[in-house]
Amino acid sequence: MTAPAYPPKPSPGDRIAVISPGAGLPGLFPRPYELGLERLREEYGLEPVEYPATRRMGSTPRERADDIHAAFADPGIKAIMASIGGDDQITVLPFLDRELIRANPKPFFGMSDNTNLLAFLRATGIVAYHGASVMVELGRPGAMHPQTADSLRAALFTSGPYELRPAERWRDVDRDWADPATFDAEPETRPGTGWTWLNADRVVEGRSWGGCLEILGWLLMADREIAHDLTEYDGGVLLLETSEELPSATEVFRTVRNMGERGLLRRFSALLVGRPKTWSFEQPNSPEAAARYAADQREAVLSAMRAYAPNTMIVFDVDFGHTDPQLVIPYGGIVRVDGPARRITVTY
Numbered sequence: 001m002t003a004p005a006y007p008p009k010p011s012p013g014d015r016i017a018v019i020s021p022g023a024g025l026p027g028l029f030p031r032p033y034e035l036g037l038e039r040l041r042e043e044y045g046l047e048p049v050e051y052p053a054t055r056r057m058g059s060t061p062r063e064r065a066d067d068i069h070a071a072f073a074d075p076g077i078k079a080i081m082a083s084i085g086g087d088d089q090i091t092v093l094p095f096l097d098r099e100l101i102r103a104n105p106k107p108f109f110g111m112s113d114n115t116n117l118l119a120f121l122r123a124t125g126i127v128a129y130h131g132a133s134v135m136v137e138l139g140r141p142g143a144m145h146p147q148t149a150d151s152l153r154a155a156l157f158t159s160g161p162y163e164l165r166p167a168e169r170w171r172d173v174d175r176d177w178a179d180p181a182t183f184d185a186e187p188e189t190r191p192g193t194g195w196t197w198l199n200a201d202r203v204v205e206g207r208s209w210g211g212c213l214e215i216l217g218w219l220l221m222a223d224r225e226i227a228h229d230l231t232e233y234d235g236g237v238l239l240l241e242t243s244e245e246l247p248s249a250t251e252v253f254r255t256v257r258n259m260g261e262r263g264l265l266r267r268f269s270a271l272l273v274g275r276p277k278t279w280s281f282e283q284p285n286s287p288e289a290a291a292r293y294a295a296d297q298r299e300a301v302l303s304a305m306r307a308y309a310p311n312t313m314i315v316f317d318v319d320f321g322h323t324d325p326q327l328v329i330p331y332g333g334i335v336r337v338d339g340p341a342r343r344i345t346v347t348y
Helices: 030-042 061-073 098-102 112-124 146-157 180-184 213-222 249-261 287-308
Strands: 015-019 047-050 077-082 108-110 128-130 161-164 196-198 203-212 237-241 270-274 313-318 329-331 334-338 343-347
Touching (some): 015 061, 030 180, 061 098, 098 112, 112 203, 112 329, 146 161, 203 213, 203 329, 249 287, 270 287, 270 334, 329 334, 329 343
Parallel strands (some): 015 047, 203 237, 237 270, 270 313
Antiparallel strands (some): 196 313, 203 334
């Protein structure tokens, strides 16, 4: 296993870059964005620094790449966080200067469409962090979820082991950012259901790779940031989670199946599957429909894994990705999955 390269961590009082590598949604929805910036300052003691494309919708891929380069190259910037995701960050990748970024490693936080940049950084030799965006997690109405806040604090400022724990309460139903009343109180949550373990008779410790399933599918189609020597992933921990676009079980199965056809699935010794988002404004599922959606997605993943990697240890409904709370997972860093003890520990 190649030793991961963790970049130096910031300290309270340092400057953190806030960029929009996917979409300049802070310009459309300033309320959650400003709330997220406020929490970066007041709860984490960091000073956010914005870039030209951070609040601008319609920025070109080159303009967004310029912001990424500026954030990594500035010695006064000690960490970088995405404002939110998007849907075309893959078009930014060809403009990135790998040597500039490799020479200036910094912790980067993001998820969803930022799976593109996470995969790029791992391939460049830099550990990044799957989770935390300014608008969603830090801009959560009422308050950050305590588990999200604690995980992010540990990932930002500490180095060493951190145990992930199942959410006591969670939610995936959103409220309209355009409605000021949304921010009057915390969102409603429901009791946690724990994690589900399969083939949990062993301990796996390895480097993570994966992310948002839809984005991984695009990277596979474009053949970008996927190691050609698949032994790079041997013994690792695969991360898979789905977005608010609510891909069908058929789409999920086909994407995971095609990862199997490429020879990827059998390389990983453990698979962590994020708790699926089951509600969106376009598809506001009832609780019953949401439960069916989640069950169908689980069976889709299981069907593909049975065919291509039947002995892999799997943990379902882990609290990362498009869910609340959202636990931060080091991307390319060390993840320990202890089946007999039913424990997941990451190294920040």
